[in-house]
Amino acid sequence: MVSTYGDGEPPDNGRRFYRELQALTKAGGANALSDKPRSEVPDNADPGQSLLSSLSFDVLALGDRSYPKFCQFGADLYTTLAQLGARASAPLQTFDKSQLVNAAANTTQSWQLLVRQRLNSQTQPGLYLLRFTSTQPLPHWRAGDLVAISPENNPEVAARRYSVASVPQSNEMQLIIRQHIDEHSQPGLCSGWLTQDLTLDGTVNMQLQPNPSCHINDAQAPLLLIGAGSGLAGIRGHLSERIHLAKQARQTLQQPPGPVWLIYGERSADLNPLLKAELAGWQQAGMLHQLDYAFSQDPANPCYVQDLVQKNAAQIARFIGSSGHIYVCGRYDGMGSAVDAQLQLALGTATYHHLIEQGCYHRDLY
Numbered sequence: 100m101v102s103t104y105g106d107g108e109p110p111d112n113g114r115r116f117y118r119e120l121q122a123l124t125k126a127g128g129a130n131a132l133s134d135k136p137r138s139e140v141p142d143n144a145d146p147g148q149s150l151l152s153s154l155s156f157d158v159l160a161l162g163d164r165s166y167p168k169f170c171q172f173g174a175d176l177y178t179t180l181a182q183l184g185a186r187a188s189a190p191l192q193t194f195d196k197s198q199l200v201n202a203a204a205n206t207t208q209s210w211q212l213l214v215r216q217r218l219n220s221q222t223q224p225g226l227y228l229l230r231f232t233s234t235q236p237l238p239h240w241r242a243g244d245l246v247a248i249s250p251e252n253n254p255e256v257a258a259r260r261y262s263v264a265s266v267p268q269s270n271e272m273q274l275i276i277r278q279h280i281d282e283h284s285q286p287g288l289c290s291g292w293l294t295q296d297l298t299l300d301g302t303v304n305m306q307l308q309p310n311p312s313c314h315i316n317d318a319q320a321p322l323l324l325i326g327a328g329s330g331l332a333g334i335r336g337h338l339s340e341r342i343h344l345a346k347q348a349r350q351t352l353q354q355p356p357g358p359v360w361l362i363y364g365e366r367s368a369d370l371n372p373l374l375k376a377e378l379a380g381w382q383q384a385g386m387l388h389q390l391d392y393a394f395s396q397d398p399a400n401p402c403y404v405q406d407l408v409q410k411n412a413a414q415i416a417r418f419i420g421s422s423g424h425i426y427v428c429g430r431y432d433g434m435g436s437a438v439d440a441q442l443q444l445a446l447g448t449a450t451y452h453h454l455i456e457q458g459c460y461h462r463d464l465y
């Protein structure tokens with residue numbers, strides 16, 4: 100059962116598996132057994148037979164039909180397994196995310212909008228911080244988790260997902276939403292509702308979705324946070340988690356959490372002063388050890404977050420070492436894919452793959 104990530108690629112925890120499977124295909128799967136150490140060769144193996152001829156398989160690919168390469172990894176996996184001699188017992192099966200919406204509808208919680216605050220200037224597509232409260236008992240969640248929201252609370256419409264920007268210790272559910280504007284200047288169904296039509300005190304049903312691949316379980320490890328635009332949501336969630344852990348460590352006289360470095364990008368530098376002050380305050384309090392901004396439409400110094408990764412490559416490699424964590428949040432196109440390429444160059448291929456395999460590279464990209 101497999102998902103697809105980014106531009107039709109495997110998800111991070113499947114990348115190594117797929118790379119090795121492809122290497123077998125390239126090496127000539129039919130003869131690959133003869134290259135294996137003896138201990139890995141089954142006693143009854145015939146070196147001439149296809150490597151996976153004793154395997155029968157099914158692939159169920161989960162995906163989102165609005166992406167051009169819908170379930171591409173599942174399709175590639177299916178073909179690769181067949182090339183290696185495995186026998187498919189059924190055609191490739193695919194499952195679109197919209198089929199899941201109703202099944203999940205009963206686990207939602209109602210949240211009331213307390214505050215909506217614009218984070219960027221009026222000349223840019225709006226980026227808003229939304230703060231919600233709930234009269235129901237607070238659910239548990241972790242930084243990196245997501246919520247699914249049906250536009251205008253209409254369960255017939257496919258839910259949109261948003262990264263949570265707060266931790267439960269704040270007693271609030273916070274989201275950071277970019278107002279999507281289409282080619283006819285119409286606001287997106289869900290982001291338009293949340294950023295302009297939903298009134299204060301209005302309620303939103305949200306379904307919490309745990310996202311364990313974006314949890315950071317080593318509080319002592321250095322943490323590099325990279326994001327642009329609405330990617331600030333997940334970043335703020337992780338920063339809040341570290342701040343909470345630092346407070347806890349002070350109270351219990353334990354070791355404080357590891358250093359945090361934030362690289363954040365927006366189109367222009369005129370961010371809401373409250374946001375800048377909040378980040379600067381965290382930096383002064385020693386919660387945020389380095390803070391770098393990239394403004395892509397800055398007339399004097401246009402710069403993207405991936406440019407900062409390139410510029411600081413050696414420092415990033417030293418900061419991360421062999422066990423630091425990296426979390427990247429925001430759009431895949433433009434930001435996520437370019438940051439990924441620069442990180443691979445900065446860290447070197449071996450460390451890059453090592454970090455992925457150790458679960459130290461977390462990506463919340465959309």
Ligand SMILES: Cc1cc2nc3c(=O)[nH]c(=O)nc-3n(C[C@H](O)[C@H](O)[C@H](O)COP(=O)(O)OP(=O)(O)OC[C@H]3O[C@@H](n4cnc5c(N)ncnc54)[C@H](O)[C@@H]3O)c2cc1C
Nearest residue numbers: 165259260261262275276277279287288289290329332465
């Ligand atoms: C894991 C995840 C986390 C996210 N976190 C955030 C967040 O924290 N903040 C934030 O602002 N947004 C986030 N998003 C994006 C968000 O889910 C919505 O896609 C966005 O708000 C636009 O929805 P809408 O209803 O306003 O626009 P729509 O009315 O859906 O219009 C959006 C336009 O984009 C197209 N479209 C919709 N979905 C997709 C898709 N998946 N791929 C390609 N085209 C598509 C539609 O066809 C339409 O043309 C996240 C998405 C994912 C998958």
